[in-house]
Amino acid sequence: xxxxxxxxxxxxxxxxxxxxxxxxxxxxxxxxxxxxxxxxxxxxxxxxxxxxxxxxxxxxxxxxxxxxxxxxxxxxxxxxxxxxxxxxxxxxxxxxxxxxxxxxxxxxxxxxxxxxxxxxxxxxxxxxxxxxxxxxxxxxxxxxxxxxxxxxxxxxxxxxxxxxxxxxxxxxxxxxxxxxxxxxxxxxxxxxx
Amino acid sequence: xxxxxxxxxxxxxxxxxxxxxxxxxxxxxxxxxxxxxxxxxxxxxxxxxxxxxxxxxxxxxxxxxxxxxxxxxxxxxxxxxxxxxxxxxxxxxxxxxxxxxxxxxxxxxxxxxxxxxxxxxxxxxxxxxxxxxxxxxxxxxxxxxxxxxxxxxxxxxxxxxxxxxxxxxxxxxxxxxxxxxxxxxxxxxxxxxxxxxxxxxxxxx
Numbered sequence: 001x002x003x004x005x006x007x008x009x010x011x012x013x014x015x016x017x018x019x020x021x022x023x024x025x026x027x028x029x030x031x032x033x034x035x036x037x038x039x040x041x042x043x044x045x046x047x048x049x050x051x052x053x054x055x056x057x058x059x060x061x062x063x064x065x066x067x068x069x070x071x072x073x074x075x076x077x078x079x080x081x082x083x084x085x086x087x088x089x090x091x092x093x094x095x096x097x098x099x100x101x102x103x104x105x106x107x108x109x110x111x112x113x114x115x116x117x118x119x120x121x122x123x124x125x126x127x128x129x130x131x132x133x134x135x136x137x138x139x140x141x142x143x144x145x146x147x148x149x150x151x152x153x154x155x156x157x158x159x160x161x162x163x164x165x166x167x168x169x170x171x172x173x174x175x176x177x178x179x180x181x182x183x184x185x186x187x188x189x190x191x192x193x
Numbered sequence: 194x195x196x197x198x199x200x201x202x203x204x205x206x207x208x209x210x211x212x213x214x215x216x217x218x219x220x221x222x223x224x225x226x227x228x229x230x231x232x233x234x235x236x237x238x239x240x241x242x243x244x245x246x247x248x249x250x251x252x253x254x255x256x257x258x259x260x261x262x263x264x265x266x267x268x269x270x271x272x273x274x275x276x277x278x279x280x281x282x283x284x285x286x287x288x289x290x291x292x293x294x295x296x297x298x299x300x301x302x303x304x305x306x307x308x309x310x311x312x313x314x315x316x317x318x319x320x321x322x323x324x325x326x327x328x329x330x331x332x333x334x335x336x337x338x339x340x341x342x343x344x345x346x347x348x349x350x351x352x353x354x355x356x357x358x359x360x361x362x363x364x365x366x367x368x369x370x371x372x373x374x375x376x377x378x379x380x381x382x383x384x385x386x387x388x389x390x391x392x393x394x395x396x397x398x
Contacts, residue, residue: 085251085254088251089251089254089255092251093294117229119224121200121249121250121251122251122254122255123201123222123224123249123250123251123254124251124254125222125229125230125233125250127229127230130229136227137227140227
């Protein structure tokens with residue numbers, strides 16, 4: 001029931017993830033962060049089997065960092081997406097596959113936003129906006145209706161607000177609000193939402 | 194419901210005409226009933242060989258990447274591009290390597306032999322059994338519907354433009370009867386000295 005949302009804007013990428021950390025019927029934490037910074041201009045939001053998620057996210061981060069150290073330049077968003085997809089697709093046919101869904105986003109050298117959605121099967125799709133799990137059923141119609149190419153940050157945040165309102169209204173569980181982050185050519189930062 | 198080859202949906206078809214071939218696919222990528230992308234093409238090409246891949250989207254991506262590697266290595270070793278007939282045998286043996294843990298894909302191959310100019314098409318099952326056909330091959334979640342449409346509309350020795358009409362109508366009308374296919378389509382018409390790629394709008398529901 002975790003909420004993972006991503007919206008690609010003109011010069012940035014927005015992420016929104018639910019703050020509730022749930023196990024079974026209990027909410028164990030109301031300040032959870034389901035994102036990880038991979039390098040200065042790329043981040044990943046993740047959900048899935050707890051344990052697998054953090055293990056996998058740290059594995060990806062370590063490798064992206066290692067690449068930067070070895071090669072002397074950072075991996076680009078689309079390269080990271082290819083790497084992550086390859087890891088998940090390989091893992092799928094192993095004895096115990098990672099059950100992780102991710103959104104990868106960032107800003108490339110030209111300052112354009114990038115968003116890619118990858119599920120535990122290794123299905124990769126580069127999209128203008130994306131959501132994993134049940135949240136997709138409630139938010140995709142809103143995004144289909146309101147999203148336009150090259151929208152500004154303010155419009156992006158307004159769109160995210162609409163999504164949050166809909167989710168609060170329709171989701172059976174209190175998800176304790178959204179953590180909102182933005183990646184642009186300045187880097188990654190949290191936004192008061 | 195959890196059948197890997199029908200989670201994402203999608204369908205593809207290839208046809209033979211007079212000194213030409215056509216290959217087409219829809220553009221939907223879904224997750225069960227939810228449409229995720231209307232921009233997921235399932236036709237790839239390695240120089241003059243055209244390759245349609247339907248089935249589990251993850252495997253569609255992986256298998257395409259594998260064959261891109263293999264055809265590039267072939268090209269470096271042989272200093273020429275792979276021919277459709279030979280590529281078909283490469284696909285067959287590569288799929289059978291995974292006999293007991295297959296890629297969940299339904300590949301189709303189409304192309305013109307660069308030496309003889311002879312049109313070639315064929316289809317495969319997920320473990321590499323080749324289905325040589327002289328008229329048309331179909332694949333994907335709307336394959337039953339496609340068989341019907343192709344059987345009704347196909348005739349031998351069509352000119353490129355007529356073949357385009359034939360394959361487009363077959364694909365569009367088959368995809369409209371399948372909930373997991375559609376959301377746009379892409380058609381390639383291949384003749385000796387020209388490749389034409391066209392996008393079809395199709396129904397968006």
